Amino acid sequence: MKKRQIIKVIALIIGGLALLFFGMFIFAEGIPDIWNIEDGRLKAMLLLMAFAAFGYFFSFFKPKDGGMVLTFSGVLLGLNMFYHGGVHDIVPALIYSLPLLISGLMLWWVGKGKS
Numbered sequence: 001m002k003k004r005q006i007i008k009v010i011a012l013i014i015g016g017l018a019l020l021f022f023g024m025f026i027f028a029e030g031i032p033d034i035w036n037i038e039d040g041r042l043k044a045m046l047l048l049m050a051f052a053a054f055g056y057f058f059s060f061f062k063p064k065d066g067g068m069v070l071t072f073s074g075v076l077l078g079l080n081m082f083y084h085g086g087v088h089d090i091v092p093a094l095i096y097s098l099p100l101l102i103s104g105l106m107l108w109w110v111g112k113g114k115s
Contacts (some may be wrong), residue, residue, distance in 0.1 A: 004110045008063055011106035015056050015070055018099030023049050039082055048077050052100055064111020070104030 026045055052073035059066020078097030080088055 004113055007106055008110045011067075011103040011110065012056075013057070014099055015097065015103030015107070018103065019056055022096060023053065025065055036050045044080055045077070048073055048080060052077070055104070059107045059111075062111065064106070067104045067107030067109070067111055068099050071108060074098070074100030074102075074104055 010055055026042070026049055052070060053067050055069025057066075058069060074097045077100065078093040081093035081096055085092065
């Protein structure tokens with residue numbers, strides 16, 4: 001395999017595992033309460049995770065564009081958690097955003113080399 005193909009596979013594995021883990025956690029914790037929440041934090045997280053999942057699946061066909069979407073959604077997830085949690089939630093914000101940022105940047109680099 002070429003170096004770019006190996007990096008693409010690693011990025012897809014990292015992104016897929018992150019989306020699977022965080023998605024299952026958010027859905028398991030939040031789906032029962034989604035109709036009772038007034039402030040919309042959970043709905044925003046679900047929307048951002050859906051946006052990240054869209055970018056992940058899109059990156060199978062267009063790695064550069066999917067990587068951009070994953071990177072952007074990782075930034076938005078981190079900023080959303082930092083906004084709602086403040087300085088005390090920097091570590092969870094990094095935990096949620098870094099896997100998407102890393103895989104998104106890797107896919108963006110792989111797609112950039114193809115064009």
